[in-house]
Amino acid sequence: MANQAPSCIVVIGGGQAAGYACKALRTEGFDGRLTVVADEPHDFYERPPLSKGVITDSATLPRLFSEDVVEALDIDWRRPHRAVEIDRQASEVVLDNGERLAYDRLLMATGSRPRMPVPEWNAIENVMTLRSWDDACRLKERLGESKRIGIIGGGWIGLEVASSARKFGVEVDVFERAPRLCGRSVGIEVAHAIQALHEQHGVGLHLDRQSIELAQDADNRVCVTADDKAYAPYDLVVVGVGVDINLELARDAGLTTEQGIVIDAAGYTSDPQVFAAGDVAQHPHLGLCLQSWAYAQNQAQVVANAMLDKSAHYDEPAWLWSDQHNVNIQILGIPTTETHCVIRQEDSGSVFFYLDNQNRLVQMVAFNHPRAIKLGKRWLAAERVLDGVVLADPEFNLMQLR
Numbered sequence: 001m002a003n004q005a006p007s008c009i010v011v012i013g014g015g016q017a018a019g020y021a022c023k024a025l026r027t028e029g030f031d032g033r034l035t036v037v038a039d040e041p042h043d044f045y046e047r048p049p050l051s052k053g054v055i056t057d058s059a060t061l062p063r064l065f066s067e068d069v070v071e072a073l074d075i076d077w078r079r080p081h082r083a084v085e086i087d088r089q090a091s092e093v094v095l096d097n098g099e100r101l102a103y104d105r106l107l108m109a110t111g112s113r114p115r116m117p118v119p120e121w122n123a124i125e126n127v128m129t130l131r132s133w134d135d136a137c138r139l140k141e142r143l144g145e146s147k148r149i150g151i152i153g154g155g156w157i158g159l160e161v162a163s164s165a166r167k168f169g170v171e172v173d174v175f176e177r178a179p180r181l182c183g184r185s186v187g188i189e190v191a192h193a194i195q196a197l198h199e200q201h202g203v204g205l206h207l208d209r210q211s212i213e214l215a216q217d218a219d220n221r222v223c224v225t226a227d228d229k230a231y232a233p234y235d236l237v238v239v240g241v242g243v244d245i246n247l248e249l250a251r252d253a254g255l256t257t258e259q260g261i262v263i264d265a266a267g268y269t270s271d272p273q274v275f276a277a278g279d280v281a282q283h284p285h286l287g288l289c290l291q292s293w294a295y296a297q298n299q300a301q302v303v304a305n306a307m308l309d310k311s312a313h314y315d316e317p318a319w320l321w322s323d324q325h326n327v328n329i330q331i332l333g334i335p336t337t338e339t340h341c342v343i344r345q346e347d348s349g350s351v352f353f354y355l356d357n358q359n360r361l362v363q364m365v366a367f368n369h370p371r372a373i374k375l376g377k378r379w380l381a382a383e384r385v386l387d388g389v390v391l392a393d394p395e396f397n398l399m400q401l402r
């Protein structure tokens with residue numbers, strides 16, 4: 001079957017990877033039935049603005065494509081519906097209403113969901129996580145009524161919410177188990193710079209808190225106790241301690257999974273009729289789930305080509321960004337332990353270069369310096385040997401190293 005041109009494609013998930021895959025499938029000439037099973041009722045939208053501009057400015061759905069473009073994709077929507085089983089023997093997807101959808105090719109784009117470390121916290125009224133448009137609308141509304149909020153987790157999403165809340169003058173305390181912020185994705189030098197940024201903007205940071213307990217008081221506020229110290233109650237607590245990958249469907253169907261669904265560079269899973277894209281698809285070379293906007297968009301488009309039997313190969317480095325207190329932070333590459341850090345301080349912001357023992361770039365983090373990241377992408381691809389002294393010199397124009 002996988003060798004015949006497909007006439008019906010089913011996509012599970014209606015997020016960013018699904019959206020870009022559907023668009024690419026149509027652009028590449030697929031004119032068969034394209035069915036999307038999505039458990040959210042909205043058209044394809046992107047999530048990065050949910051912790052940033054949606055809270056502070058615009059209150060409209062951050063659509064991936066205009067309504068006309070979505071209309072032209074001629075999608076046979078099943079929404080809001082969940083796929084509950086993949087019957088690989090019959091090449092069918094089973095929905096929560098019992099409907100069975102036949103497929104020639106199937107794309108898994110089920111993304112991830114916020115982790116709630118203590119299940120009982122789900123029952124506390126003013127404790128929430130942030131993943132969807134509906135979550136963001138609720139958060140925006142609650143922030144408007146809040147004087148002080150607590151955030152559990154000093155990672156990207158928690159810190160972006162902290163930054164957005166400070167723009168409304170809301171008092172913010174962040175509680176983090178590790179001794180530093182964003183510890184899984186950046187080195188200590190960057191973590192300290194992010195910490196300083198938040199301190200400058202009045203965010204209370206409580207790091208290295210091993211035991212965190214939440215409870216509801218009589219006024220529906222949330223009491224936080226961290227390492228036996230009780231804090232004054234919060235109007236709202238946002239939990240941002242990472243995600244669980246939505247792997248269950250794939251695992252139950254017997255596809256090979258590790259941290260995510262195991263795929264090759266074209267997006268094939270262990271079943272040649274089934275493909276995976278976005279957060280749920282383990283990066284083909286890095287062996288981890290990146291959870292990045294750029295991966296969800298670009299890898300999904302590559303996979304769409306493979307689904308139509310065209311040549312396809314995904315080979316981009318990890319790249320993601322964050323906006324906090326009007327500083328744009330871009331991260332290129334993933335951290336490893338065997339690096340040394342070169343720091344460049346410019347008036348507009350700093351750049352952190354993590355180099356290996358041969359002075360080749362491994363990871364780079366730029367504060368308000370997107371052009372440096374563009375250069376870094378070239379250096380990574382070329383495995384260019386760099387001179388730390390030159391990189392650190394703010395008088396030296398990095399563009400000379402193009």
Ligand SMILES: Cc1cc2nc3c(=O)[nH]c(=O)nc-3n(C[C@H](O)[C@H](O)[C@H](O)COP(=O)(O)OP(=O)(O)OC[C@H]3O[C@@H](n4cnc5c(N)ncnc54)[C@H](O)[C@@H]3O)c2cc1C
Nearest residue numbers: 013015016017039047048082083111278279291292293320
């Ligand atoms: C608040 C927030 C801010 C972010 N900011 C940034 C940023 O600044 N930079 C960056 O690079 N990345 C950022 N990200 C990460 C980025 O948005 C994700 O990596 C990206 O959305 C992944 O796309 P996806 O399509 O794989 O998954 P998703 O966008 O999560 O879409 C998956 C969809 O599938 C649905 N689904 C799951 N299971 C089923 C099922 N069985 N049946 C039907 N539907 C199902 C889900 O409900 C969801 O709608 C952010 C994420 C969040 C939540």
